[in-house]
Amino acid sequence: MTLLARTGARYARILGVGRALPSRVVDNAEMCTYIDSSDEWIRQRTGIVERRWIADGESVETLARDASLEAIANSGVAPADIDAVIVSTVSYFHQTPGLAPKLAFQLGAIGAAAYDISAACAGFCYAIAQAEALIRSGAATHVLVVGAETLSRLTDLSDRSTAFLFADGAGAVVIGPSDVNGISPVVWGSDGEAGPTIHQATDWEGAVRDQTWPYIWMDGRQVFRWASGFVADAALDILEKSGLTPDDLDTFIPHQANNRITDAMLRHLKLPEHVKVARSIVNYGNNSAASIPIAMSEMLASGEAKSGDTALIIGFGAGLVYAGQVVTLP
Ligand SMILES: CC(C)(COP(=O)(O)OP(=O)(O)OC[C@H]1O[C@@H](n2cnc3c(N)ncnc32)[C@H](O)[C@@H]1OP(=O)(O)O)[C@@H](O)C(=O)NCCC(=O)NCCS
Missing domain, CATH: 3.40.47.10 (Thiolase/Chalcone synthase)
Incomplete structure (x- = not known):
């Protein structure tokens, strides 16, 4: 007995990108009310002038949704044609179920394969590698990849070696089949x-x-x-x-x-x-x-x-x- 196998598109590429930033702006002056530091030190050591933190009504879920909506609109792909959703996050506090199935449902990617990955700051590129492989293997045709974080919730505001660095936000891309290669080997x-x-x-x-x-x-x-x-x-x-x-x-x-x-x-x-x-x-x-x-x-x-x-x-x-x-x- 020989099992059937399938292959997908020859190549994949990014079709659309979107972003969502929380509304609350935290500048270095505010940061220096939490830690013993200075605007000059933070700028010189990191380049950071200000960062965004979630406010009331915002969460890693709302950021992921808003970034995804923009990416989908920019891609021209109908939500129903997205058949896989990968969310990379370390700051969605429900261990299970993952954020991706909920997001897929909210976006109208009904029934899509959907899962979260945890690869920290490399997570977006890990997920791009997966999306490209899924499309070329035939396991999926259009993949939504989301990076969404609310690191403000995991940051110790009394720790002067990390507090000024971490922030919140989400970005997303839709990846689909292509005649020319748009994603190199990972x-x-x-x-x-x-x-x-x-x-x-x-x-x-x-x-x-x-x-x-x-x-x-x-x-x-x-x-x-x-x-x-x-x-x-x-x-x-x-x-x-x-x-x-x-x-x-x-x-x-x-x-x-x-x-x-x-x-x-x-x-x-x-x-x-x-x-x-x-x-x-x-x-x-x-x-x-x-x-x-x-x-x-x-x-x-x-x-x-x-x-x-x-x-x-x-x-x-x-x-x-x-x-x-x-x-x-x-
Ligand atoms: C975090 C980072 C900015 C700290 O800079 P650094 O030059 O290594 O700082 P150090 O911890 O060696 O401390 C240097 C001096 O600054 C002081 N300092 C430390 N934190 C400070 C702060 N928040 N504000 C002001 N001074 C500070 C230290 O006390 C020390 O003073 P001293 O020389 O009088 O002893 C730097 O190590 C860095 O950018 N690392 C990479 C981190 C990163 O990008 N992580 C994300 C990966 S995903």
Whole structure:
């Protein structure tokens, strides 16, 4: 007996992108009411001028929904034709069921395969790799990929080594079949041995038992070293696996972890002057899995990037995990 197999589209590409930011603006002056710091220090060490936190009536669910609605509208794909939904988040506090099935239902992607993934700040690029593979295998035709976070809920506002960094937001893309390739082979991996570098101080059981909140803890210097060395090398590997050189790029959209990490990567990659570089961290802080699609959406909306541009995207964070691709912008 031979089992039937199927294959899907030859190639995949991003068809539309959207973003949603919470309404509450938290500037560095307000941040300095929580921690002993200064606007100058935060700007100089991270580039952040202000970040967004959810206000009443907003949640990781509403952000994911609003970003998805914009991505779907921009893609031209009918919600009913989306047959898989992947949500990357570490800040949806229902362990089960996941956010993706609920979101699929709300959006009208009725019956779509739907699941959440947890790959922190690399989650968007992990999910892009999955979507591309699902489409090319024939397991799905149109995939909605969402990065949605409310890291303000996991941030210890008395911790002066993390409080100024983390933020809330959501970004989404619709990915579908294409005649020409719009998503390069993924370069990805993990280093679980270095897991303690960024981790939650306790799990939910410990939180209940000890009455402590599972805030994110980080060894900033170690993250910085890893990101500007190992992850920057991974970015070079992505280019090689795509058959491109830095000259072929129009846009560089790294995870918005820290402007100084982006600067270090730029030095490593030796990107030419014409390449536009995402800097949305300045106004939105580090919103983990949401940062790359938010930056992509902003650059297209402002005209800094345009449809058809060739963009290098790369995410990295808690795990440690990293992933990236070269994509054609929608
Ligand atoms: C977090 C980060 C900005 C801290 O910068 P840093 O230069 O490593 O800071 P350090 O912890 O070494 O401290 C340097 C000095 O600043 C001080 N400092 C630390 N936090 C401060 C704050 N919030 N405000 C003002 N001063 C601060 C320290 O006390 C220290 O002072 P000293 O030199 O007098 O002892 C930096 O490590 C970083 O960007 N890491 C990457 C983190 C990241 O991007 N994570 C996300 C990954 S997804």
